[in-house]
Amino acid sequence: MSYRYLIDVAMILLATKALSMLTGKLQMPQVVGALLAGLLMGPAVLNLIQPSDFLSQVAELGVIVIMFSAGMGTDINELKQTGKAGFVVAMAGVLIPLGLGTLLMVFFNTGELALPGNKLLQDLFLGTVLTATSVSITVETLKELGKLSTKVGNTILAAALIDDVLGLVCLTVVTSLAGAQVNIGVVLLKIVLFFVFVGVMFFVVSKGLTWYETKVRDRNLRRYPIFAFVLCLFMAWAAEEWFGVADIIGAFAAGLIVTTTPKGAYTASKFNPLAYLLLTPVFFANLGLKVELPKMDAFIVMFTVMLVVVGIGSKLIGCGLGAKLFGFKGRQCVQIGCGMACRGEVALIVANKGMAMNIINPIFFGPIIILVVCCAVFTPIMLKMAFKGEPAYAGMEESKLAEGFEMAEQVEEVAARLIEGERKRRGSSGK
Secondary structure, eight states: OOOHHHHHHHHHHHHHHHHHHHHHHTTSOHHHHHHHHHHHHSTTTTOOSOOOHHHHHHHHHHHHHHHHHHHHTOOHHHHHHTHHHHHHHHHHHHHHHHHHHHHHHHHHSOGGGSOSSOHHHHHHHHHHHHHOOOOHHHHHHHHHHTOTTSHHHHHHHHHHHHHHHHHHHHHHHHHHHTTOSOOHHHHHHHHHHHHHHHHHHHHHHHHHHHHHHHHTTSOOOTHHHHHHHHHHHHHHHHHHHHHOOOHHHHHHHHHHHHHTSTTHHHHHHTHHHHIIIIIHHHHHHHHHHTOOOOOOOHHHHHHHHHHHHHHHHHHHHHHHHHHHHTTOOHHHHHHHHHHTOOOOHHHHHHHHHHHHTTSSOGGGHHHHHHHHHHHHHHHHHHHHHHTTTSOTTTTGGGOHHHHHHHHHHHHHHHHHHHHHHHHHHHHHHHO
């Protein structure tokens, strides 16, 4: 048995923290430092750490916990109010990247680069890659800025949830046209059943925990966060295995369920150490570790630059216009557009599927990797600039998660003092 993974995790934690502190000093979001740490330590630069199944699995657990925490920090009433806006933002944020990405491939996917078969379908597939949104980096940045529970933050969360479903539908339609054995009716039915499943779990868990909380007389017990984590993992697994929906959507739904229970704030406060001690650094570093920069000629370099511009610009324009239709101010539209611009592993998975089905030339995979890296690095920076000038941590007073942290800390401090006082009293009476 190899123990290499121990030193790999140690180096990741040290490097991510050091570079996060450095980027913090430079007035940049700390997640940028964590991403750069993985890029520097990985095969792309120093080659000190190799990607592994273990790190990938820990990273997957990390993104699940990030989205679970985001769910627990979300005001459901605010989420309901931003639901319609989120739908319009998501719809525009899918259609415009789909159109611009397809148009970009019309110009570049020519001559020998175009694979045999339906060229329009090949062009359309790159547009499908650009529809994907990876909101985990955005969530972490908004938490750092104290903007997660604001109207803008909730709109981004709502739009990201809907975006995931719309992106799945786009992928299903394109792969169906390409002749893959995919039934769009079955996929849509599974999506509907997933939301029915979430509704049932919401009712059962919320009612069950409320009843149990009255039974144990309002005590803060460690079994609450343990049960909540079990629920998170189960719903993340069920989303993928039963319904074909991303595991992070199941985790986010579990967080929403937990936040409605009497011990929601207490439970949320217990996940902060788990995230920052291990899971979050490994998740962000692992994104950088997986980067392998390909050899590129002038043509591919030009395509890469245009892909990054279109990839980020299409989300800014699409999501920004969608937000404008619902009365958001100009600056808020930019903030929402920036928050939806990030891509992640979903874009890579879709591109890999396209290569496997022979509807996208493998030569375009390298530029897609660079797009994902650029989005991961630029999105936190753009968000920081978009919120620049607003009061530091404005909106934290609206955050139930922040209130939960403070309340839980106060409860634990009082409890510790009472226990210590009781211990001293018993000690003195026993003498």
